[in-house]
Amino acid sequence: MTEEQYAKIQARLERLESKKKDIWDIIQILGTLLIPVAIAFAGNQYSKAQQAEALQVEQLQIERSHEMAQVNARIGQAGLIASMLDHLLSSDVKRKQLATEAVLIANPEIGPTLVRIVSEKDNNLEVRNFAKNALDERKNSLVQGLFDEKPAKRSEAYTGLMAGWSSNSEIIPEIITYARQHQANVDGVNNVLIFLSHMNQDALMPYKTEIETFIGEVQSMGQKTKERGAKLKNRLPK
Structure with a gap:
């Protein structure tokens, strides 16, 4: 190198x-x-x-x-x-x-x-009648509350109805009648559908046909109402 x-x-x-x-x-x-x-x-x-x-x-x-x-x-x-x-x-x-x-x-x-x-x-008898009237007034007040413009009032009414009337069939025709009279209030109608769908299933049986008719009447009120109605229909006794 x-x-x-x-x-x-x-x-x-x-x-x-x-x-x-x-x-x-x-x-x-x-x-x-x-x-x-x-x-x-x-x-x-x-x-x-x-x-x-x-x-x-x-x-x-x-x-x-x-x-x-x-x-x-x-x-x-x-x-x-x-x-x-x-x-x-x-x-x-x-x-x-x-x-x-x-x-x-x-x-x-x-x-x-x-x-x-x-x-x-x-x-x-006086006490029995007084108690019945007080119960009816409370129930009617709660049903009306489902249609209140304030969400908190609607929620309170739903809770009260579920606590006291979720197993009572007698409320069904009354609450459906009220809803029919106030169909312009979509929130109220939806709340009725929700309440009915959460009731004791056995309590729905005596008024199954009337409930199905009511579902058919309100399902065109909007998508939410249609969905609520479908859920209620699925819960009805077979």
Whole structure:
């Protein structure tokens, strides 16, 4: 090998060595730049995870608070019902009448059942008639509430009807008649369909034909009404 060839090889090696250094320099620079980015990314992910966990804890606390509120409300209602029973069993007609009105409002779940018993079994005709009228007024008020312009009122009415009349067939012709008289109120008609579809299935049997007729009458009122009607029809006893 001549000195000239050796010099060329040496020059190439030096250039390669220089390139290696440049590459390592670049890698080191990039590494230095990426470390803060990686730290920031990891910190951001950790922060998001902590926030998500905090939200879950908060949601659980809200749910537990809601459950406790419901339990406390039921305990309070149970105490109220116990005190009302004394009045309902009293021989004092006025006390019975006041208790009849109060229990319907205070406890939508058991109130209608208690008042219905009074309307059928009480020894005093005046008390029986009063209880029956109070029950009818409450029922009519709730049926009308299904057609209220305020969603909260409609929801409250639905809850009250489900609690006190979901197994009572007698309400079916009355609620259908009211819906026919107020067909311009689409929300109300839909609420009637929803209530009927959520009633006890056995309670629907005596008025199956009338319900089917009503479904046919309102199905052209809109897609939602048509869908509600179809669901109700599927729930009707075969």
